[in-house]
Amino acid sequence: MSEHHWFDDxxxxxxxxxxxxxxxxxxxxxxxxxxxxxxxxxxxxxxPLGTDWLLGLAGSRLLARELAKRGLIxxxxxxxxxxxxxEFLNYKGTLSFKPATVAAILxxxxxxxxxxxxxxxxxxxxxxxxxxxxxxxxxxxMWDPDFLVMWGxxxxxxGSGPGxxxxxxxxxxxxxxxxxxxxxxxxxxVDSSPDLGSEYVDMxxxxxxxxxxxxxxxxxxxxxxxxxxxQRGVESQADYIIETIAKxxxxxxxxxxx
Numbered sequence: 077m078s079e080h081h082w083f084d085d086x087x088x089x090x091x092x093x094x095x096x097x098x099x100x101x102x103x104x105x106x107x108x109x110x111x112x113x114x115x116x117x118x119x120x121x122x123x124p125l126g127t128d129w130l131l132g133l134a135g136s137r138l139l140a141r142e143l144a145k146r147g148l149i150x151x152x153x154x155x156x157x158x159x160x161x162x163e164f165l166n167y168k169g170t171l172s173f174k175p176a177t178v179a180a181i182l183x184x185x186x187x188x189x190x191x192x193x194x195x196x197x198x199x200x201x202x203x204x205x206x207x208x209x210x211x212x213x214x215x216x217x218m219w220d221p222d223f224l225v226m227w228g229x230x231x232x233x234x235g236s237g238p239g240x241x242x243x244x245x246x247x248x249x250x251x252x253x254x255x256x257x258x259x260x261x262x263x264x265x266v267d268s269s270p271d272l273g274s275e276y277v278d279m280x281x282x283x284x285x286x287x288x289x290x291x292x293x294x295x296x297x298x299x300x301x302x303x304x305x306x307q308r309g310v311e312s313q314a315d316y317i318i319e320t321i322a323k324x325x326x327x328x329x330x331x332x333x334x
Contacts, residue, residue: 089137090144093152101151107195108148110228111185112136112155113178115203118167120244120289121264123252125169129157131248132202134255135310139200139228142314148321150198156181159206163277167289175208182212186225196224198317204242205277226320228313240269245292250302257299267293 086095092106114129124130132155140152161172173181182199189197201209209227216225241247253260268290270276282289 086137089141091140091150091152093140094154096151104149106149106151107193108150109153109189109194109197110136110140110143110150110200111153111182111197112200112202113159113181113206113209114155114157114201115159115161115205116157116169116171117161117164117203118170118289119248120294121266122261122294123244123249124259126157127244127248127252128159128203129155130256130259131251132200135202135306136200138306138310139313142310143317146314146318148318151194153185155202159201159203160208161203161205163205163282164289166281166283178206179208179212182209182225183216186216186223190220190223194223196226196321198226198228200228200313224324226317226324228317230316241292242274243291244289245269245294246296246301247292247305249294249297250299251306252302253297253299254302254306265294265297266290267295269293 086093092101092104112132112135114132116125116129118125119127136152136155140150143150158171158173160175160178161170164170165172186197199209199213213225213227216223249260249265266288268286268288269292270285272285276285
């Protein structure tokens with residue numbers, strides 16, 4: 077079984093998780109939680125509906141491990157499997173929460189953590205369509221400066237402009253080949269890259285311009301490339317998180333001294 081599977085030996089990691097007891101979390105002095113939100117949605121013929129969630133399971137665990145190497149021990153929350161995926165609702169099996177529901181999940185989670193003495197929550201998304209997360213994070217921080225809700229990367233969920241490899245393409249397929257190779261249907265891979273900007277996702281159902289559900293070139297996917305992209309992404313995220321927390325702490329300290 078792959079080392080990336082979420083349920084394998086969590087108690088042997090250097091971070092805390094739902095596999096820890098409340099006493100272990102309490103006595104650790106941990107003040108930072110890591111929370112990933114994914115999606116259950118179509119990923120064409122060659123990948124499962126749970127692809128985004130599965131990549132969130134693997135990626136958030138790897139990120140928690142990288143942060144521990146840098147001295148930040150986090151409480152890793154179980155990633156939420158369902159996000160906002162309305163653009164794919166006509167593909168059977170796709171699930172989608174309303175944006176307000178995802179925002180409420182984020183707000184309620186932050187309230188729980190703050191009540192228990194945590195100082196911050198780092199939020200990541202394994203699905204680019206979870207647009208509601210960024211404005212929700214901003215509102216939480218502006219209305220309650222005593223608890224930091226931090227986006228775990230220098231750019232937000234979603235994207236804009238033309239996209240050659242946006243969904244179920246080379247990158248995503250490569251990463252699943254690395255993390256969960258047993259779930260791939262390699263004999264069913266097809267390419268499709270509509271000559272459209274990403275804004276079309278907001279205006280017309282996806283199957284009108286890519287019946288296969290693919291927006292990219294999964295036939296170019298490679299397991300080794302998936303490993304490299306995954307590790308490089310996790311290391312970059314960990315560096316950004318550590319640097320940003322330090323900068324924010326310095327800014328608050330300087331402001332309080334004025």
